[in-house]
Amino acid sequence: MSAFSAINEEREIERDEFTPGIEPQATWCPGCGDFGVLKALKQAMPEVGKNPDEVALFTGIGCSGKLNSYFNSYGFHTIHGRSLPVARAAKLANPNLEVIAAGGDGDGYGIGGNHTIHTARENHDMTYIVFNNEIFGLTKGQTSPTSPKGHKSKTQPHGSAKSPIRPLSQQLNAGATYIARTAAVNPNQAKEIIAEAIEHDGFAHIDFLTQCPTWNKDAKHYVPYTDVQQSDEFDFDVSDRAEAAEMMRKTEERLYEGEVLTGRMYVDDSRPSYGEEKRQIGEMPEEPLAERYFDEDAEWERTYDNLLEHHK
Amino acid sequence: MTDNELIWRIAGGSGDGIDSTSQNFAKALMWSGLNVFTHRHYPSRIRGGHTYVEVRAKDEPVQSRGDGYNFLLALGDSFARNPQEEAYYGKEELKPLYENFDDLREGGVLLYDEGLLDDEDVDEIGLEEAAEENNWHVVPMDLRGIAKEHGREIMRNTAGIGATAAILDISTDEFEKLIKQNMSGDMQEANLNVLHDAYEAASELDVDHDIEVPEGSHDEEQVILSGSNAISYGAIDEGCRFISGYPMTPWTDVFTIMSQHLPEFGGISEQVEDEIAAAALALGASHAGVKAMSGSSGGGFALMSEPLGLAEMTETPIVLVEAMRAGPSTGMPTKPEQADLEHVLYTSQGDSARVVFAPANIRECYTQTRSAFRIAYEYQIPAIVIYDQKIQGELRNLPASHFDEEPNADPGSVLTEEEIQDAAHHSSGKFQRFLHEPEDGSNVSPRSVPGQKDGRFLATGNEHNPSGHISEDPENRVAQMNRRLNKLDDIRADLDENTSHQTYHGPDEADYGILVWGSQQGTVFEAVDRLNENGHSVKALGVSDMAPYPKEEVSEWLESVDEALVVEMNATAQFRGLTQKELGKYGDKMSSLLKYNGNPFEPAEIVDGFESSIDGEELAASNMKYLPAAGD
Ligand SMILES: Cc1ncc(C[n+]2csc(CCOP(=O)(O)OP(=O)(O)O)c2C)c(N)n1
Ligand code: SF4
Numbered sequence: 001m002s003a004f005s006a007i008n009e010e011r012e013i014e015r016d017e018f019t020p021g022i023e024p025q026a027t028w029c030p031g032c033g034d035f036g037v038l039k040a041l042k043q044a045m046p047e048v049g050k051n052p053d054e055v056a057l058f059t060g061i062g063c064s065g066k067l068n069s070y071f072n073s074y075g076f077h078t079i080h081g082r083s084l085p086v087a088r089a090a091k092l093a094n095p096n097l098e099v100i101a102a103g104g105d106g107d108g109y110g111i112g113g114n115h116t117i118h119t120a121r122e123n124h125d126m127t128y129i130v131f132n133n134e135i136f137g138l139t140k141g142q143t144s145p146t147s148p149k150g151h152k153s154k155t156q157p158h159g160s161a162k163s164p165i166r167p168l169s170q171q172l173n174a175g176a177t178y179i180a181r182t183a184a185v186n187p188n189q190a191k192e193i194i195a196e197a198i199e200h201d202g203f204a205h206i207d208f209l210t211q212c213p214t215w216n217k218d219a220k221h222y223v224p225y226t227d228v229q230q231s232d233e234f235d236f237d238v239s240d241r242a243e244a245a246e247m248m249r250k251t252e253e254r255l256y257e258g259e260v261l262t263g264r265m266y267v268d269d270s271r272p273s274y275g276e277e278k279r280q281i282g283e284m285p286e287e288p289l290a291e292r293y294f295d296e297d298a299e300w301e302r303t304y305d306n307l308l309e310h311h312k
Numbered sequence: 313m314t315d316n317e318l319i320w321r322i323a324g325g326s327g328d329g330i331d332s333t334s335q336n337f338a339k340a341l342m343w344s345g346l347n348v349f350t351h352r353h354y355p356s357r358i359r360g361g362h363t364y365v366e367v368r369a370k371d372e373p374v375q376s377r378g379d380g381y382n383f384l385l386a387l388g389d390s391f392a393r394n395p396q397e398e399a400y401y402g403k404e405e406l407k408p409l410y411e412n413f414d415d416l417r418e419g420g421v422l423l424y425d426e427g428l429l430d431d432e433d434v435d436e437i438g439l440e441e442a443a444e445e446n447n448w449h450v451v452p453m454d455l456r457g458i459a460k461e462h463g464r465e466i467m468r469n470t471a472g473i474g475a476t477a478a479i480l481d482i483s484t485d486e487f488e489k490l491i492k493q494n495m496s497g498d499m500q501e502a503n504l505n506v507l508h509d510a511y512e513a514a515s516e517l518d519v520d521h522d523i524e525v526p527e528g529s530h531d532e533e534q535v536i537l538s539g540s541n542a543i544s545y546g547a548i549d550e551g552c553r554f555i556s557g558y559p560m561t562p563w564t565d566v567f568t569i570m571s572q573h574l575p576e577f578g579g580i581s582e583q584v585e586d587e588i589a590a591a592a593l594a595l596g597a598s599h600a601g602v603k604a605m606s607g608s609s610g611g612g613f614a615l616m617s618e619p620l621g622l623a624e625m626t627e628t629p630i631v632l633v634e635a636m637r638a639g640p641s642t643g644m645p646t647k648p649e650q651a652d653l654e655h656v657l658y659t660s661q662g663d664s665a666r667v668v669f670a671p672a673n674i675r676e677c678y679t680q681t682r683s684a685f686r687i688a689y690e691y692q693i694p695a696i697v698i699y700d701q702k703i704q705g706e707l708r709n710l711p712a713s714h715f716d717e718e719p720n721a722d723p724g725s726v727l728t729e730e731e732i733q734d735a736a737h738h739s740s741g742k743f744q745r746f747l748h749e750p751e752d753g754s755n756v757s758p759r760s761v762p763g764q765k766d767g768r769f770l771a772t773g774n775e776h777n778p779s780g781h782i783s784e785d786p787e788n789r790v791a792q793m794n795r796r797l798n799k800l801d802d803i804r805a806d807l808d809e810n811t812s813h814q815t816y817h818g819p820d821e822a823d824y825g826i827l828v829w830g831s832q833q834g835t836v837f838e839a840v841d842r843l844n845e846n847g848h849s850v851k852a853l854g855v856s857d858m859a860p861y862p863k864e865e866v867s868e869w870l871e872s873v874d875e876a877l878v879v880e881m882n883a884t885a886q887f888r889g890l891t892q893k894e895l896g897k898y899g900d901k902m903s904s905l906l907k908y909n910g911n912p913f914e915p916a917e918i919v920d921g922f923e924s925s926i927d928g929e930e931l932a933a934s935n936m937k938y939l940p941a942a943g944d
Contacts, residue, residue: 002729003728003729003763003764004729004763004764005729005764005765006763006764006765006766007763009765020740020742021739021740021741052768053762053763053764053765053766053767053768054762054763056600056762056763058596061773066782068770069770069781069782072740072741072742072768073768074762074763074767074768074769075768075769075770075771075772075780076596076599076626076770076771076772077770077771077772077773077774077782078592078595078622078773079618079619079621079622079773082588082589082592082618082619082622085584085588085589085590085592085593085596086592086593086595086596086599087596088593088596089554089556089582089592089593089594089595089596089597089600089604090596090597090599090600090762092554092580092582092597093554093580093596093597093600093601093602093604094600094601094602094761094762094763096763097600097762097763114585114586114589115585115589117585118584118585118589278580282575283575283580283581284580285578285579285580289553289554289578289579289580289597289602290600290601290602290761290763292553292578292721293551293601293602293603293721293723293726294601294728298721300551300719300720300721301577301719302548302549302715302717302718302719303545303548303549303573303715304549304712304715304716304717306573306576306577307545307548307573308535308545308712308715311535311536311537311541312533312534312535312712
């Protein structure tokens with residue numbers, strides 16, 4: 001038996017395998033967009049043929065961070081904003097794991113903004129889902145980095161003077177190789193995008209519009225939206241950087257004008273993932289590092305035989 | 313007076329190759345059979361600024377810098393600032409020559425590069441009078457000129473070595489061997505020529521002095537290395553194959569060494585965006601089943617506080633290295649201090665549990681880093697190795713056999729897939745990762761790693777139940793909290809049984825004691841020997857386990873003395889505070905000798921400090937502070 005026999009196990013995967021059964025019921029509010037992410041994620045799993053034991057899900061803190069309480073895989077609920085660096089290393093340690101990270105807009109664009117940029121820049125082979133509800137949910141409705149300018153909250157009673165962050169454009173500039181926006185109100189598109197993102201060999205960033213009926217009553221995400229791939233109006237090439245940038249600009253501008261444009265925004269299949277690049281320059285072992293600790297025949301070199309010569 | 317030890321100081325500008333030259337000098341002396349110890353002083357500047365390294369050589373083992381030095385090789389600062397800045401910085405070119413004049417011993421030798429330092433300037437610093445007063449033997453030589461003759465003036469270092477050898481009557485064989493080993497072609501030839509020419513030129517000067525370079529011979533093969541080398545090698549030998557970091561002096565050294573070597577050993581190194589990420593990556597790698605390490609210095613370690621707590625709560629093993637420098641804030645980047653102890657012990661929220669080891673020398677840097685990994689992975693707890701800028705950079709020779717140890721790749725309490733099948737599972741199918749009462753009666757609930765069949769669990773920084781789900785149930789809370797904290801008792805018992813990290817020095821019975829931790833240990837031990845020679849009755853205890861604290865050992869030792877002086881490099885007596893807190897008494901027995909000016913103690917200072925403390929006299933030296941006993 002291999003040390004990690006769950007990985008690449010060949011069998012039919014059922015959606016229900018990702019439901020934790022008698023584990024605790026979701027504490028999300030009725031009507032919360034987070035249910036939409038959970039559902040889409042579970043539906044995507046049979047499509048990509050992943051079984052729960054080979055999936056490692058890393059979340060931050062916030063309502064969104066509860067995702068892995070309701071998703072039956074290996075899970076790591078980390079700290080506010082830090083899911084990505086934890087996830088990155090797990091992927092490097094065992095590249096055969098299916099690594100998914102998730103968190104809120106405060107988590108990924110605020111406190112963890114630095115990690116979000118750098119993970120995209122390095123193009124780690126993983127999927128990152130940001131639950132974008134334009135608000136801090138768990139701490140009860142403060143302004144978040146994606147809240148619109150002028151948005152009033154308890155901590156910004158006069159309305160925010162800040163323009164919202166533009167996560168899609170930011171991630172394009174940072175170096176993500178798959179970027180999409182989807183919304184909880186369209187489970188089919190969401191499922192397809194998550195499945196594509198998982199299969200993408202590189203950093204896939206999904207800005208997932210979720211509604212927070214409790215704290216963000218005027219969010220626009222309930223309104224019908226346009227799938228940019230299905231609309232003739234937006235005939236553009238997702239693999240063309242300039243066209244993608246233009247599409248993202250439109251998407252990000254119009255969101256705050258009340259029109260929700262979603263879909264794949266950029267797909268670059270040509271750039272090797274970070275792990276691959278590292279392997280090519282000789283900084284990553286061929287075999288997954290984690291396997292070695294379970295391999296009884298592995299040889300563990302000692303510094304005495306290698307490095308001490310230099311000090312003699 | 314004849315000195316039967318050599319303390320050779322090479323001084324120049326930062327960037328002048330002072331460091332590498334001193335390393336070669338030390339290695340050559342080690343090859344000749346002597347024991348060596350280096351002490352390094354450098355400013356927080358990239359190029360220029362007074363820097364020096366001392367190499368102390370004796371026939372017996374050396375574990376400390378000495379008091380001052382008896383041979384100065386002053387090369388001048390070739391990167392000195394422009395003259396306009398002189399008013400502010402002083403004449404930097406000259407600093408290598410006259411800074412710390414006071415520390416040059418009577419009868420010492422002062423060899424300087426007159427090719428770089430012009431005579432007028434040298435007059436200005438009053439060298440002649442000082443030399444007369446102290447019976448110094450001043451030897452100006454055109455070292456730069458000799459180097460230039462064979463090509464490049466940068467080789468004046470080699471000229472300095474050649475001249476040193478002639479003046480001290482040391483054979484040049486070992487230096488030649490080193491040049492041949494490190495260089496090839498024209499460079500090798502040029503350096504050999506410079507070495508010989510300088511040797512010849514200095515021999516003709518016939519300098520007569522009182523330094524007697526001892527002779528020695530080793531009965532075992534030796535290696536010379538730094539604390540950072542030893543920590544890195546300990547980690548690698550203990551199966552660490554993942555490091556993540558962000559540069560910060562002096563931690564950068566370990567990070568660099570690990571980054572250079574891990575790929576050769578099949579491991580991975582990651583330089584990341586900040587220290588929060590660095591610690592988080594180590595956690596992620598460990599979660600996935602790899603032995604991992606990260607680290608930083610004060611400010612960077614502050615950023616690691618939150619991931620450190622996460623490691624405790626999720627019981628994910630990691631090893632962090634904290635390399636201290638003088639604080640608060642960015643403090644003095646290149647100066648040692650022992651003032652991050654409380655930071656390392658108490659940072660992070662909640663009743664947190666971690667293991668902290670403070671190796672006292674290069675030997676312990678290796679063994680205790682290995683202990684840190686073993687404990688972290690066996691007990692699923694973060695372990696921190698705390699050391700300082702002094703041990704980080706100082707070189708010392710040790711028998712090579714010290715490193716001739718078996719590797720240990722065991723990731724500790726991780727189950728195999730077969731074992732997971734037999735382990736307890738929740739009725740939802742989830743693996744019971746955090747049992748209240750593990751089956752073997754220990755406090756360690758075995759873990760699985762992602763990708764293993766049927767090992768699914770949730771790791772979370774929130775309080776959680778046995779299958780990892782977030783829980784605020786009061787009974788569960790108490791059970792989990794107790795189990796996590798109780799590990800510390802188990803670790804204490806394990807350490808007591810298997811690996812005492814504490815070091816006793818001096819006679820078994822003595823009236824007085826000196827208690828010390830970390831890098832000042834060797835210096836204290838040397839001072840204790842001198843005090844006993846001076847007729848005092850003193851012994852010392854060096855403590856390396858900061859947490860869990862070796863309460864019994866230290867209590868017994870404190871019971872055995874009338875009074876104890878606690879020596880440490882900080883202003884607030886942090887280690888003494890820890891000892892008193894852990895033992896709950898002896899506040900009336902312990903006084904403190906503190907130094908926090910950026911320079912480590914010299915043995916003579918501890919002798920002085922001790923003598924004035926028992927005489928109840930004020931400390932004469934203004935660079936130290938005495939803090940009397942405070943009661944219980
Ligand atoms: C270091 C730190 N700062 C603040 C918090 C408090 N906190 C918890 S969740 C949260 C905001 C979450 O907002 P978002 O990421 O948008 O997620 P949502 O709850 O909306 O899903 C904050 C500020 C924390 N846990 N840690
Ligand atoms: S507060 Fe908002 S984001 Fe959080 S669970 Fe409720 S609806 Fe969802």
